[in-house]
Amino acid sequence: MKYENAGDILPAKLLEEVQKYAAGKLIYIPKNEKSKGWGEASGYRDKLNKRNAAICSRYSSGCSIMEIAEEFFLSPETIKKLVYGKKVNLPMFSKTITSAKQYANAGMGEEWVRIYLNSLGQEMPDSADFFMTELVRIPLRLIENDSSENCDDAGNAAFDVPLIVLFDNKKFVTPYQPGYLQSLKNEKHNAQYAFVFASTDEYGYFWNNFGKNFQR
Structure with a gap:
């Protein structure tokens, strides 16, 4: 730590007051700020x-x-200490856009998608192959119908569930929710909230051509 001459820094009157208590001594003056807690500076705690x-x-x-x-x-x-201690304030999960927004705002959008897809007996897209966006509103005209997969559960009838969309081979598809997508289109919905998974190879193309235009 570099030492400074108090005479070069402090006003004369303040220097006189300090000299009454610490003339000729080396003193450390701490910064006037609240110290960060453990792990906050590095982000590890988060x-x-x-x-x-x-x-x-x-x-x-x-x-x-x-x-x-x-x-x-x-x-x-x-694990028992964590799950029984009830120290984690996790948003309540439900198959709704509101719940998905709460998870996304907490930085845990992927966790919402994982739970939702698990309820359908499906696996998350491989994180090595896809990047996931924030929760966005996607125009339904962009998404191609794909009836090759089984329809998801009937709980989507209220149209209050986000879509899980894949962008691959330069096209948008919903392999997990084909029936839900068709219902939205039949009811003349123009857009719907969605988590979009863009393939790593095409993420730049996706972002430049579509990503910046999606609403949050």
């Missing part, structure tokens, strides 16, 4: 909170203690 929230979400969606322990490489005892 990552840990999100991990713990994901663990509680896995448990609430039906995963066993052992399954979660193996997934996160933690001991079963640690």
Whole structure:
């Protein structure tokens, strides 16, 4: 740490007051700011909170203690403390846009998608192959109908569920919700909230041609 001459920094009257108490001494004057808590500066604390929230979400969606322990490489005892301690304030999950927004605002949009797709017996798109956007409103005219997959559950009738959309081979498809997409189009909906997964190879093309125009 570099030392400064107080005579070069402090006003004369203030220097006189300081000299009454510490003339000839080396003193440290701390910054006038609240110190950051453990892990805040590095962002590690935030990552840990999100991990713990994901663990509680896995448990609430039906995963066993052992399954979660193996997934996160933690001991079963640690998992029990997290899921039984109720220290994580995770948004309430439901198959609604409101719930999806709450997860997205908490930085856990992927977790909402994972729970939702799990309820349909489906797996998340591979994170090595796709990037996921924030929750956005996508014009339905952009999405091609794909009836090759089984229809999702009937809970979409209220039109209050986000779409899960894939952008691959320069086209938008909904392999998880073909029936829901068709219902939205039949009811003349122009756009719907969606999580869009763009393939890593085409993410630049997707963003330059579509991404900047989507509404949040």
